[in-house]
Amino acid sequence: MVAAAARLSNPHPLDDLSPSEISQAAEYIREAYPNAHINFRVITLSEPPKAVLEPYLRTERSGFKSSAPAKPARMAYVQYYVNTPQDFREVHVDLDKRELLNKNVLKGVHSFSVSSDMEKIEKACIESPEVKEVIDELLLPEGSTVVAETWTYATDGENDMKNKIVMCYMYMRPGSHLDTNYYAYPLDFCVEMSGDGKVLNIIALPLGIDGKMKPAKGNLKPFDRKKIHTGSEYHPDIQTEKRTTVTPYNVVQPQGPSFRTQGQLLTWEKWRLRVGFNYREGMVLHDVSYDGRQLFYRLSLAEMFVPYGDSRSPYPRKAAFDLGNDGAGVNANNLKLGCDCLGHIKYFDGYHHTTSGDPIKLPNVICCHEQDDGILWKHMNTRTKNPVTTRSRVLVLQSIITVTNYEYIFAFYLNQAAEISYEVRATGILSTVPTGPSNAAQPYGTVVAPGVLAPYHQHLFCLRIDTALDGPRNSFATEETYPLPLGCPSGRNAKGVGYTTRQQFVEHEAALDVDIGAGRVFKVINEGVTNPVNGGPVGFKIVPHYSQMLLAHPTSHHAVRSEFAAHPFWVTRYADGERHPAGQHTMQSERGSGIATWLRNRPKKLGVRNEDIVVWHTFGATHNPRIEEWPVMPVEKMMVTLKPVNFFSRNPAVDVPISNQEQNQSVLVEDSRDGRCYKSKL
């Protein structure tokens, strides 16, 4: 909790809410309900409507040369319970005018998951006499501790979604070290809890191929002590093998980094953007431009879905919306110097709040630093033998979240050639379930330790690309490369080697698929701006991360709740309220609130040519675990890249200085003599 400081005198319209603004918003709402207990779920910046903000940003980028439009109002968006979770509401708060606007009762939806609630439920689960009774029957080893791990409930049709349900999966932590990896000891039961902490069901987990739900009572065997093993630890206190071969590696920037920040404004190598942060999406990039030309209005991870493919009950309940249910912002790690980044690091803080509405600082939720990325471009004229080489400097904006067992490392990489990449690295610990000694459950996952199954699952991310190439009106196109027919036309392909491209604009909102055989490329284009050299329209291409889409049956709860996961590309007309492609409220959602529903429900098909459009890219991994991902997972990398295509007049990085030893200070290493490598005397 931080003391409510004086409000910033002149915040930028895209500045996150300050601690004092959070306090103010809470205060105004409490004032409106003098006799009620207000439980705050969300207090976040309500970004100004695009129709208001876009002209403001345009004038700002021009240095306010034209008369500045009115500065958009500072607004908070708040979700809260009045007395009980059954009375769930939302409101917008005008912080200057102290006004509550667009009050709305949220019916039939649940709040996202607040960690203090989950901690209470874990405690209630562990302390419940019925659960204790089941634990006692397991005859666990002396000195071990039972851990209840809460999971949001993925709708499976067995419980009315009107009731908030939380699943507790149960693990054993042997011994006394608190960082012992309890995922190595999944117990044979789980507990279905109500949202207010009552035990509803204690369920025996399936140990074989059969998937019928059974009560724990009478169906559990005592804990098999032969399962106790070494080799599943990752914490350095307990994991005993240690490499000693890695020598230190430091990054030194004697003149400091090349980037500059002022509050949330970041400039680096012709890039200019605002780094935002909110409880749900975490890191967001606003108003991204390069060399004075506008590229993107907003870039963000819009949603992610992690459905498990184990069809045995109760596992269809395991399917997490890590943004909508849990929040990438509130689960962001406090990044540490020398651990999460290397070199010269600038950290950005975030702010959140307690359920009482008091601001909380989330320190170091985003780190910003430069990296060397090898060669950017090189050419050696073979006649003069003069090599000309530039090295690629990239700017990394990184945020890491922990969602129970998993870590996700999200990073934007900006380079000097006006390319921007979004990378996800999945790491952390596999979610585990118990399995019988016969390994009979192997069709559903990988056995990673004695009696421990890491089930198959998918990670499906959706990157929201709110484009603004040279202005808000853009188009979306596919381009395919296809062979010319033999000899056609008029004998021009007599040798059969010719090929050409076919560009097709997407006319209306749509979902699109990849096609590698056709060499399909996805482009955002501004049809109104012409490349001065070759006369074509300016654009960017989106190089996808090729991924298998959602495997769950189209009629399943998983599929209807995660509409974005059916196709790798979607293009929609911009609308202020459409930011979350599985719907605004994902917690125990049923169907029909995602991107496909938006499109289906339009009164008429909306055109997307020369319009304000948003492109959504779904990508991820079908994660059938390898044992090499146990007990902790080496990062699995996924990357999407946006590259200019005939947007500039030439390579925008042609002006990057040539690399030389005077600047780089590299060190020559000679062959080993005594078994180590030497610095050369040179």
Next chain:
Amino acid sequence: MVAAAARLSNPHPLDDLSPSEISQAAEYIREAYPNAHINFRVITLSEPPKAVLEPYLRTERSGFKSSAPAKPARMAYVQYYVNTPQDFREVHVDLDKRELLNKNVLKGVHSFSVSSDMEKIEKACIESPEVKEVIDELLLPEGSTVVAETWTYATDGENDMKNKIVMCYMYMRPGSHLDTNYYAYPLDFCVEMSGDGKVLNIIALPLGIDGKMKPAKGNLKPFDRKKIHTGSEYHPDIQTEKRTTVTPYNVVQPQGPSFRTQGQLLTWEKWRLRVGFNYREGMVLHDVSYDGRQLFYRLSLAEMFVPYGDSRSPYPRKAAFDLGNDGAGVNANNLKLGCDCLGHIKYFDGYHHTTSGDPIKLPNVICCHEQDDGILWKHMNTRTKNPVTTRSRVLVLQSIITVTNYEYIFAFYLNQAAEISYEVRATGILSTVPTGPSNAAQPYGTVVAPGVLAPYHQHLFCLRIDTALDGPRNSFATEETYPLPLGCPSGRNAKGVGYTTRQQFVEHEAALDVDIGAGRVFKVINEGVTNPVNGGPVGFKIVPHYSQMLLAHPTSHHAVRSEFAAHPFWVTRYADGERHPAGQHTMQSERGSGIATWLRNRPKKLGVRNEDIVVWHTFGATHNPRIEEWPVMPVEKMMVTLKPVNFFSRNPAVDVPISNQEQNQSVLVEDSRDGRCYKSKL
């Protein structure tokens, strides 16, 4: 040229030929032809047959504990002309016994391209009176120079392949600076030269959509001086825009690097391998093991093909086998400290020879250094809030080649989790042709400067993976992930969310395709070795670079010459002679010498289960140029990764030390005040 030093007393069987061995091989051959002039094309190590070398390496890895098998003979493989190119021969030279073995006359094939030959042809072209006459008609600006750039001749059916043909494409270099980018001024004609430097044809290049071959004489217009422009330069002397915003970035390893080398033997972080180099493939990795377990017998780029998609004559002749025709080894750059790598660098030299058989040192053809690659794995226990983070250190082995206009950066990346990646970065300058002012030729390429077309083309690489997972006998399998049918079997998928995998072994030599929708994974497996934890067979998966395959018509010369380019995966039974998947001799090849032909010509289908197998992965880019790739191309990256799948018993990098500030020495940066970022006082 280097003085022939004393022969190494005890070379390893995989050591490249030393300068003295090159001299010896040449000497023995000259002795055999006392009255002839010998023109040496290739003198390279003849790697011992696998049947001999494999047992030797196995014993060596075990520290020669069992009685060592006989050390394989040191052999050179030599290609040479006797007096004239019409008498082209090959021979193996036993360097110990001074014996010439397997003498063979090479009929119907041509030598690869030797740069001194090409330089002579360029000179002959430029100095020919007929060519001078054509140049004179162009009325080029005063002070400009004409450059003839040789291209190997891609068979197009118009010339008998028995005659060696070289194409000279003609460019103008304006002004006096020798590094002026002449690709910005392609002239409107090209010259067809004979292998011995005679002008055969002077051809007018097409400027419009029509592609009929026309003689230059009478069909050329004077050079249009309006084409002279700025903006196409990359050399720092001439390119006038210069960024001044990039601050220096140094990598410091106070205790030196973590790797060790002794000659060609390299050890690093449980990896052990031999770094080889030859004139054709360039960098090769031999006998790769991790933690004492054998992984790969040999890893190499086996071929690459760059066919152009412009179907207008004479452009079907533009299609380069950059390994088979030009050689990745002989075209490898002399890498420079502070330019091509950053940090603590070990360089490996290569050796080649003159056409007289004298050894030549190719200095610094491979660089070896470590990089930080961000986070390797992380987990924060949400109960204790203790984050545990390791950083990923990778070892990079890099070699860069210049093939006329293009640069290719080839690199193997080894990481601490036993993963190995192969990356290609394409950079350099686009090959250009002239185009008319109407931009009428745009179906064939991208206009990048006035009158300059960068034609569409493909880059297709073939990575040869000679597997040896826990021994020479391996299998190849695909694994697909598919949804369980609704409700099947016996009601186990009632919720429709279940999915599972299907593994299928490849039984016989075959080509295979990718299938993203099916989640198809490609695995090498040792069926004879069982994972101690989960009982499955040990393996590695190959994560492909998804690419469009060859676009040329299957009956075209391009297609029949580059058989490997038709499918992304091939699996074959190992054979000593099968190393080049477009055939041993690609220069003006006609058809039927590549990987598909090997398979077609076997007396019977060969099984590949539990056999000594080789996997070939074809990948690349359909390169339809962006103007942002002009005048020099920001790197286009392609990456293939090999990852263990149930090969180890757990994450092999779980023992990597935890990252901390004491080792990493990172620096906290604060917000700008005077417009720069500060080091914090902290």
